[in-house]
Amino acid sequence: QQRMLRDMQRGSKQMERQVAMIEKRIINLKNKGTVVPAEVQSAIDQMKTLIEKMKSAPTPEDMEALMMGDHDFGDLMETMNEGMQKAEMSTQFPRMLKEASRMLKQQQTALVRAQTRAKSMKINVDSILAGWQKSVDVISQGIIDAQQAWKNNNVDDAMDALKDKVFDAFHEIGDWQQTFSTVSNSQQMLKQADREMAKIEKQIA
Numbered sequence: 384q385q386r387m388l389r390d391m392q393r394g395s396k397q398m399e400r401q402v403a404m405i406e407k408r409i410i411n412l413k414n415k416g417t418v419v420p421a422e423v424q425s426a427i428d429q430m431k432t433l434i435e436k437m438k439s440a441p442t443p444e445d446m447e448a449l450m451m452g453d454h455d456f457g458d459l460m461e462t463m464n465e466g467m468q469k470a471e472m473s474t475q476f477p478r479m480l481k482e483a484s485r486m487l488k489q490q491q492t493a494l495v496r497a498q499t500r501a502k503s504m505k506i507n508v509d510s511i512l513a514g515w516q517k518s519v520d521v522i523s524q525g526i527i528d529a530q531q532a533w534k535n536n537n538v539d540d541a542m543d544a545l546k547d548k549v550f551d552a553f554h555e556i557g558d559w560q561q562t563f564s565t566v567s568n569s570q571q572m573l574k575q576a577d578r579e580m581a582k583i584e585k586q587i588a
Contacts, residue, residue, distance in 0.1 A: 387443045395437040418536045423466035426459045473538045515559035525549040
């Protein structure tokens with residue numbers, strides 16, 4: 384039984400090292416200006432308290448009771464790991480936001496060109512342009528929502544807004560752009576066919 388207790392106490396020391404490593408990662412992230420979820424620090428504090436109690440546990444049964452008590456060891460580790468994963472992912476937020484803004488600007492420019500081109504087209508493409516504009520507006524608002532959530536330290540909401548309202552929406556906007564391009568090219572082909580027919584009619588005449 385004493386050997387089992389020593390093995391479990393060695394395990395608690397390993398946990399202590401893991402917690403220390405996570406704390407170092409937190410310091411590095413904070414030095415980069417990254418917001419670390421509050422639940423991560425709370426889980427670390429609970430874990431450190433738990434480890435200290437485990438060090439002085441007199442029997443293996445007491446040790447197990449601590450690990451499976453009100454603050455389950457597995458749950459605390461999961462909270463820490465998930466929180467750190469989100470925090471480390473959020474270090475990519477500024478780059479992702481910059482990329483989203485660049486892609487939005489490209490789409491806004493392309494839409495203006497399409498609107499100008501549509502004025503000389505015989506085919507009515509208002510519904511296509513309206514859908515395209517709506518997608519641009521959704522993405523623009525998504526970027527605003529992501530920025531606001533980031534300013535409020537809501538890392539999850541900021542990342543979700545970028546994914547759901549921005550990058551996912553770019554797939555839809557691509558469909559509108561492709562549809563307009565297809566219709567526009569079809570009209571160009573019809574114009575070319577009309578010119579060819581006019582030439583043939585002249586030759587026949």
